[in-house]
Structures are given as C-alpha cells and as structure tokens.
Amino acid sequence: MKNIKIIIEYDGTNYSGWQRQLNQDTIQGEIEKAIFKLTGENVNLIGSGRTDAGVHALGQTANFITDVNIPPDKIKFGLNAFLPHDIRISDSEEVSLDFHSRYNVKRKIYKYLIYNRAVKNPFWGRYSYYFPQRLNYELMEREIKYFLGAHDFTSFSSPKSNSKDKNRIIYNALLLKDGDLVMAIFDGNGFLYNMVRIMIGTLVDIGRGKIAEGQIPFIMKSLDRQRAGHTAPPQGLFLEKVFYE
Amino acid sequence: MKNIKIIIEYDGTNYSGWQRQLNQDTIQGEIEKAIFKLTGENVNLIGSGRTDAGVHALGQTANFITDVNIPPDKIKFGLNAFLPHDIRISDSEEVSLDFHSRYNVKRKIYKYLIYNRAVKNPFWGRYSYYFPQRLNYELMEREIKYFLGAHDFTSFSSPKSNSKDKNRIIYNALLLKDGDLVMAIFDGNGFLYNMVRIMIGTLVDIGRGKIAEGQIPFIMKSLDRQRAGHTAPPQGLFLEKVFYE
Numbered sequence: 001m002k003n004i005k006i007i008i009e010y011d012g013t014n015y016s017g018w019q020r021q022l023n024q025d026t027i028q029g030e031i032e033k034a035i036f037k038l039t040g041e042n043v044n045l046i047g048s049g050r051t052d053a054g055v056h057a058l059g060q061t062a063n064f065i066t067d068v069n070i071p072p073d074k075i076k077f078g079l080n081a082f083l084p085h086d087i088r089i090s091d092s093e094e095v096s097l098d099f100h101s102r103y104n105v106k107r108k109i110y111k112y113l114i115y116n117r118a119v120k121n122p123f124w125g126r127y128s129y130y131f132p133q134r135l136n137y138e139l140m141e142r143e144i145k146y147f148l149g150a151h152d153f154t155s156f157s158s159p160k161s162n163s164k165d166k167n168r169i170i171y172n173a174l175l176l177k178d179g180d181l182v183m184a185i186f187d188g189n190g191f192l193y194n195m196v197r198i199m200i201g202t203l204v205d206i207g208r209g210k211i212a213e214g215q216i217p218f219i220m221k222s223l224d225r226q227r228a229g230h231t232a233p234p235q236g237l238f239l240e241k242v243f244y245e
Numbered sequence: 246m247k248n249i250k251i252i253i254e255y256d257g258t259n260y261s262g263w264q265r266q267l268n269q270d271t272i273q274g275e276i277e278k279a280i281f282k283l284t285g286e287n288v289n290l291i292g293s294g295r296t297d298a299g300v301h302a303l304g305q306t307a308n309f310i311t312d313v314n315i316p317p318d319k320i321k322f323g324l325n326a327f328l329p330h331d332i333r334i335s336d337s338e339e340v341s342l343d344f345h346s347r348y349n350v351k352r353k354i355y356k357y358l359i360y361n362r363a364v365k366n367p368f369w370g371r372y373s374y375y376f377p378q379r380l381n382y383e384l385m386e387r388e389i390k391y392f393l394g395a396h397d398f399t400s401f402s403s404p405k406s407n408s409k410d411k412n413r414i415i416y417n418a419l420l421l422k423d424g425d426l427v428m429a430i431f432d433g434n435g436f437l438y439n440m441v442r443i444m445i446g447t448l449v450d451i452g453r454g455k456i457a458e459g460q461i462p463f464i465m466k467s468l469d470r471q472r473a474g475h476t477a478p479p480q481g482l483f484l485e486k487v488f489y490e
Contacts (some may be wrong), residue, residue: 011367055367076364086367108277119321122256123301136380 001065004072005032005095008060008081011086013126013235015039018050020037026165027087028052032060034082034207038075039068047099048242052194054234057163058111059090063101073208099244107171107243109187110196113206113236117180128181129200129236135207137182141175143206144184145215147199154223156199157192157233166192175203185240202229246310248344249317251276251324252336253305255442257370258480259331263305265296272332274294276307279327281488283320284313291346293487294319297439298443299479301372304335306484308346344390344489352416354432355441358448362425367382373426374445374481380452382427386420388451391461392444393418401444404436411437418449430485439463439476447474 008031016024020032032045043064051057054057070078079089088237106128113128116135124130147170154166172187184203186196202219205211211219211229218225248368261269265277277290282451284418288301288309296302319384320468324334358373360366361380369375392401392415417432429448447464456464456474464472 009367077464080364085365085370088364088367090362119325119333119335120330122254122333123372125330183275 001067001097002072003063003065003095003097003099004075005061005063005099005101006076006089007091008057008062009090010060010131012051012054012056014086015053017053017055018047021218027060028062028089030083031079031089033062034079035066037082038070038078038095039066041066041068043060047103048105048239049191049239051239052234054239055239056235057239059109060239061242061244063095063099065097089162097233103241104244105190106245107187107189108191109185109240109243110191111238112184112186112196112200112232114182114184114232115180118181121180126179126235127238129204129232131204131208133208135182135204136187136209137175137177137207139191139213139235140182140203142177142212143216144173144199144203146220147186152218152223153192153195153210153220155219155225155228156195156202157225158194159225161193163192168195169193171173185195196237197232197234198225198228199232200232200236204232205229246312246342247317248308248310248340248342248452249320249342250306250338250346251321251334252310253302253307253337254333255302255305256331256371257299257301260298261280261393262298262300263292266413272302272305275328275332276334276484279324280309280311282327283315283323284311286311292324293346293350293484294436296482296484297479300482300484301308301480302484304354305484306341306346306487306489308344308383310342318374321405328430345486348490350435350436351490352434353384353436353487354430354438355429355443356392356483356485356486357429357441357477358483359427359445360425361427361430366425369426371480373485374449374477376449376453378453380427380449381454382422385427385448385452387447388422388458388461389418389444391465392431397468398437398440398471400463400464400473401440401447403439404470406438408437413437413440424430441482442477442479443470443473443475445481449477450474 003113075092076089116129170188265274320337321334360373361381
C-alpha cells in the first residue's frame with residue numbers, strides 16, 4: 001500500500017470544477033478515471049481543495065492510496081496517457097501514508113489575471129477577466145495591501161461558504177502589471193469559498209471608482225458580504241501552488 | 246478616399262493562414278468580410294506579408310482604401326464587432342495614400358516559443374512547439390548568434406519560396422528561458438518563406454545533438470536547404486511587430 005502525491009496542471013475551461021459530480025466532466029472525475037485505467041483500482045482522490053468551474057491550476061495537489069506496482073515517479077506518465085490534454089500530471093511521488101492533501105496544507109498561492117484594454121485580446125479570453133474600462137492600477141496596487149495579515153474574511157467570501165472559522169492569514173498580496181495584463185498574487189494559509197474572486201472584484205470596483213479608496217478595512221469589519229465588490233469571473237483565477245509542512 | 250492602417254492580433258489555430266482562399270477560413274478573408282459588413286465596400290486588404298496556417302500574430306499590419314465616413318480610430322471597434330473572437334484589431338488610423346503595408350516594411354520581429362519538458366503543458370499546446378527531450382539551452386543560446394548580420398538564407402528557407410533575392414539582415418537574434426518555456430526572438434529586415442521555422446528547427450537539432458555545434462555558418466554557405474534542420478511546427482510562431490519608415 002502506497003500513498004501517491006501528484007501535482008496537477010489544468011485548463012479549467014471545459015470542466016465543472018474540481019469535485020466529482022454525476023454526469024459532469026470534472027477534474028477529480030477525470031483523474032480518478034485515468035487512475036482506474038492505469039491501475040484497475042477505484043480510488044478516492046483527495047485534492048488540496050476544490051476549484052470552481054472555469055478556474056485553472058498550475059500546481060493543484062492531490063493524493064491517493066494504491067497497491068499498483070509502478071515506480072512512483074513514472075505514474076505521471078501513465079496517468080497522462082489516459083488523461084485529456086487539458087489536464088496534465090506534472091509530478092508524482094510516494095509520500096508517507098499519513099500525508100493528506102487537504103488537512104496538511106500549510107499555504108496556498110493563487111494568481112488572478114485581468115486584461116485591461118478597450119479591445120479584447122484574442123489569446124487571453126479563456127485565461128483572464130476582460131475589463132474594457134481603464135482601471136486605476138496605482139490605486140489598486142496600494143489598496144491590495146489592506147488584505148495583508150490576519151483577518152475575518154466573512155465580507156470577502158460567499159454566503160454559501162461552509163467554513164465555520166472565517167479567519168485567514170494573507171502573507172503576501174501584490175499587484176503586477178505587464179502591458180495590458182494585470183496580475184494579482186495572494187499567498188495565504190487558506191482561502192474561503194470565492195474569497196480571491198471577491199477580493200479581486202472589490203479591487204476592480206475601487207479601480208473603476210465604484211468603491212471609494214480606503215474602504216477595505218471598514219468592509220472587512222462589517223462582516224457583510226453585501227458591502228464588498230462583485231465576484232470576479234472564474235476564468236482569471238489560477239491555483240498556482242500548494243505548500244505542505 | 247482614405248487609407249486606413251490597422252494592427253491585428255490573431256490566434257491562428259483555426260485558420261488556413263493569412264491569405265484569402267476560396268472555401269477556407271483565412272485571416273485576410275475574415276477581415277475583408279468584416280470591412281464589407283461595416284462599410285459595404287469590397288476592399289483588397291494589403292498585409293505586411295503572409296503567415297502560414299496555425300501561425301499567430303500580435304502585431305500584424307495591413308491597410309485598405311475606403312470612402313467610409315467613420316473616424317479612423319473608431320474603425321477598430323466597428324471591425325471587432327463583426328470579427329470572430331480570435332481576430333482582434335488593436336489599432337486603426339489614417340495614413341497617407343502612398344502607404345503600403347508590404348512595400349514599406351522596414352523591419353519585422355518574430356517570436357517563437359518552445360515548451361521543453363517531458364510532460365506536455367495543458368495551456369501552451371496551441372502556442373508552442375512541445376519538445377519533450379531535454380534541449381541544451383546554453384548551446385542554443387550561443388549558436389543562435391550565427392544568424393546575426395547579412396547573409397544569404399537559401400539554406401534556411403523553403404524551396405517553395407519565390408523571393409529571388411535570398412539575402413536578409415538579422416539585426417537581433419536571442420534566446421530567453423522562463424521555466425520550461427524557451428523563447429527565440431528574431432528582428433530582421435525581412436524573412437523568407439519558413440525561414441524562422443527552419444532556423445528554429447536547426448537550433449533544436451543542435452540542442453538535442455543531431456547537428457553538431459558550429460555548423461550554422463557552413464550550412465549557410467552551402468545554400469542547400471537539405472543541410473539545415475527540420476521545419477519547426479507553425480503553432481510556436483508569432484509575428485510580433487512590423488516597423489515602417
């Protein structure tokens with residue numbers, strides 16, 4: 001019996017998110033099917049967390065228990081042979097039997113891309129939030145810093161979130177610009193349901209003047225989702241990396 | 246009568262190249278159709294040069310003569326309303342009547358992307374040459390410099406090229422690396438048919454040890470296409486920018 005940890009890259013465009021669902025194409029479902037084709041085993045693949053429909057990943061992490069006799073570092077090639085091209089296993093290794101992809105998460109990094117130009121870009125449509133009006137980038141760059149530190153993120157998460165404790169720590173939050181592409185990076189100990197997309201929607205609302213500057217701390221204290229900005233669309237979001245102890 | 250210059254971005258994946266062809270989807274054909282829908286005029290759109298099926302552009306340039314009474318800088322929005330999403334006009338302006346997108350080219354920049362990793366990447370398949378064997382990047386970085394300067398590029402162009410003069414000047418040729426992505430940039434006064442793709446194929450053949458180092462000058466002098474490397478696939482190639490006097 002071996003515990004195999006895999007790192008997964010996926011273009012989420014054509015999937016109904018991470019979690020297995022009946023009659024829907026999902027990332028977890030596709031990988032479990034590939035594991036069955038490779039090993040003949042029906043495993044339960046444990047992911048570091050769910051991602052929504054349309055969200056992408058560059059370093060999603062998961063693990064599963066198997067009895068198969070393939071060298072752990074070759075499992076990635078075996079699975080890739082059975083997976084659709086928009087899902088790739090970039091790494092596979094054996095880990096101790098008590099490793100759990102969700103419980104043992106220490107930190108996660110998410111990236112979010114906004115394409116800010118009047119004309120839509122033919123390459124970035126599936127991979128960014130197309131925003132045609134000019135955003136005040138310098139203001140957003142300053143305002144993103146309000147998210148840093150330990151806070152109750154109730155205002156910045158979906159009411160559908162079923163996490164009881166809404167406290168999270170953001171270690172790093174920064175905004176970068178490369179031509180018309182704006183990239184936000186969040187590094188934190190955990191993220192609530194829709195949290196990155198609501199933080200981004202709020203920053204965009206500040207950048208276009210719909211929410212006044214300096215409001216984020218007050219929105220945060222209100223513990224009221226209604227006071228934060230809109231939920232930015234899924235296609236700009238990338239799960240970049242998951243860190244473990 | 247006005248001469249309108251447009252800058253075009255396109256994802257070439259779904260097109261049979263730039264040039265208008267009967268019963269084929271082409272970039273020129275799609276833009277001419279959009280111009281007809283916007284202006285009611287059947288124009289001849291002049292491009293800076295052809296691109297092959299599957300080749301992309303970030304700054305293709307073209308011009309057309311029109312009598313339409315739309316402010317030149319608004320024409321881009323009008324055309325984008327009629328174009329498919331993988332073709333976008335990023336700029337439109339009026340230029341003097343003697344401006345010709347092909348005859349007046351002074352310099353062009355092409356970019357080529359190679360994805361060099363054992364595992365294919367789910368995002369870069371349509372936009373790079375997936376090469377699974379490890380390439381000697383440092384060697385390729387040195388060897389690309391042999392292309393610099395004025396040379397007869399017969400060995401590095403398709404025999405189907407109908408340019409009589411095969412002399413071209415490369416002002417800049419460099420290789421950059423960002424993780425598993427290798428990017429080549431060529432800046433020159435003109436490029437023969439398949440020239441970038443054969444230069445890249447030759448560099449890849451050097452990087453994997455199929456062609457010995459230091460051979461490029463001898464291949465160049467031989468004026469023999471057979472001695473150069475393979476023709477790299479179209480999907481890694483991007484026409485980055487076209488410069489005029």
